[in-house]
Amino acid sequence: MLSRRKFFSGAAAILGGSALVNRLARGAEVVANQSPTPSPVGSSANYSPVVTPNGSTLPWTMNGGVKEFRLIAEPVKREFAPGMVVNCWGYNGQTPGPTIEAIEGDRVRIFVTNKLPEPTTVHWHGVILPNGMDGVGGVTQKHIQPGETFVYEFTLKQHGVQMYHPHSDEMIQMAMGMQGFFVIHPKGGYPEPVHRHFLVFLQEWAIEPGSYTPNPNIMTDFNLFTFNSRVWPGTAPLVAKLNDRVRVSFANLSMDSHPIHFHGHRWWVVETDGGQIPKSAWWPETTMNVPPGTTRTVEFVADNPGDWPFHCHKNHHAMNAMGHEIPNVLGVDQKGVSGQIGKLVPGYMAMGTTGGGGMGEMSKMMPGPKNTLPMMTGTGQFGPIDMGGMFTILKIRDGITNYDDPGPYQNPEGTVAGPAA
Ligand SMILES: [Cu+2]
Numbered sequence: 001m002l003s004r005r006k007f008f009s010g011a012a013a014i015l016g017g018s019a020l021v022n023r024l025a026r027g028a029e030v031v032a033n034q035s036p037t038p039s040p041v042g043s044s045a046n047y048s049p050v051v052t053p054n055g056s057t058l059p060w061t062m063n064g065g066v067k068e069f070r071l072i073a074e075p076v077k078r079e080f081a082p083g084m085v086v087n088c089w090g091y092n093g094q095t096p097g098p099t100i101e102a103i104e105g106d107r108v109r110i111f112v113t114n115k116l117p118e119p120t121t122v123h124w125h126g127v128i129l130p131n132g133m134d135g136v137g138g139v140t141q142k143h144i145q146p147g148e149t150f151v152y153e154f155t156l157k158q159h160g161v162q163m164y165h166p167h168s169d170e171m172i173q174m175a176m177g178m179q180g181f182f183v184i185h186p187k188g189g190y191p192e193p194v195h196r197h198f199l200v201f202l203q204e205w206a207i208e209p210g211s212y213t214p215n216p217n218i219m220t221d222f223n224l225f226t227f228n229s230r231v232w233p234g235t236a237p238l239v240a241k242l243n244d245r246v247r248v249s250f251a252n253l254s255m256d257s258h259p260i261h262f263h264g265h266r267w268w269v270v271e272t273d274g275g276q277i278p279k280s281a282w283w284p285e286t287t288m289n290v291p292p293g294t295t296r297t298v299e300f301v302a303d304n305p306g307d308w309p310f311h312c313h314k315n316h317h318a319m320n321a322m323g324h325e326i327p328n329v330l331g332v333d334q335k336g337v338s339g340q341i342g343k344l345v346p347g348y349m350a351m352g353t354t355g356g357g358g359m360g361e362m363s364k365m366m367p368g369p370k371n372t373l374p375m376m377t378g379t380g381q382f383g384p385i386d387m388g389g390m391f392t393i394l395k396i397r398d399g400i401t402n403y404d405d406p407g408p409y410q411n412p413e414g415t416v417a418g419p420a421a
Pocket of ligand 1: 225257259312313314317390
């Protein structure tokens with residue numbers, strides 16, 4: 001557990017200096033295994049600063065006892081993975097927008113500037129606040145016109161992992177990537193201090209192969225599924241030291257639920273968007289279903305070293321854009337078929353008789369249109385990884401001194417499955 005007080009001691013403590021906060025958010029300097037230090041209520045309460053993989057934490061400044069944040073709603077270009085850039089909308093050049101991190105009891109003032117080509121608002125999803133600060137266009141406030149800056153101000157009366165998103169042209173703006181985390185740490189600290197607190201925003205998109213802009217009119221047939229607006233192999237690994245206590249918070253504003261599964265461990269469900277669950281009521285799972293409109297938080301002890309898949313268990317959500325009209329030829333002898341069809345349909349490649357013969361391999365051999373990722377891609381130390389989309393790797397290591405990507409796990413001799421003798 002990291003003592004924020006300890007961390008910010010000295011000159012850097014004066015104002016939560018944004019550069020330092022950002023470095024903390026990336027996890028670069030988090031010192032693990034430090035013993036928890038009790039600290040008084042307020043802005044020095046004990047917590048591990050959150051880490052938003054492939055994202056960042058929003059810097060703030062203190063002004064007369066109020067934490068001031070600035071959000072700019074604007075179009076952003078987001079690289080989903082090397083080889084694919086998407087025209088999105090978001091905040092401060094990012095989707096999801098930068099994470100707002102504060103402490104129960106804080107008074108916050110959030111300036112929102114609209115640089116979109118249409119009106120917007122920001123709704124503080126799950127936050128208990130005065131009605132006029134709720135950010136619902138037409139209901140609790142006027143829409144923020146392009147070029148205007150509105151200010152929201154309220155006191156945080158609760159703890160919990162919440163979200164922010166527009167309540168103005170909702171269908172379009174959220175489908176384009178406008179959402180972010182709003183984390184309110186409990187002023188009394190957590191029941192179990194953690195070393196790592198990861199935030200993963202679950203999103204889904206409809207981006208036709210060969211195109212650059214999501215289609216917000218799609219109701220169900222999404223074809224790209226992201227962790228923090230990235231797809232595998234563009235998703236950053238989740239790195240933990242052996243025996244770290246790890247908290248992961250998921251948020252979902254998409255049209256589907258996402259059952260997030262991880263390997264080699266089990267976690268405890270410790271929090272919903274309603275706040276902490278009493279410890280006596282925590283329950284164990286290996287898959288956390290995250291319904292639309294909610295956040296869910298789990299905790300586990302990273303006591304099993306290795307490279308552990310961490311992914312949505314709806315199988316189509318753990319792959320990249322595909323043509324769903326591919327004929328099902330499982331079990332069909334296609335000798336000669338590709339050649340015949342290829343004369344009529346240039347570029348045609350039959351799905352393998354046995355299912356693709358390793359779809360990761362196949363999708364690498366099939367060049368897609370421009371700005372289109374292979375369905376499944378990425379290569380591990382043992383060969384192709386037949387997944388994409390909502391997939392990353394939890395890397396647990398003994399003896400590491402930072403949280404940079406440690407590379408592939410060196411399995412102890414005699415502990416890897418192989419051909420039977
Ligand atoms: Cu999913």
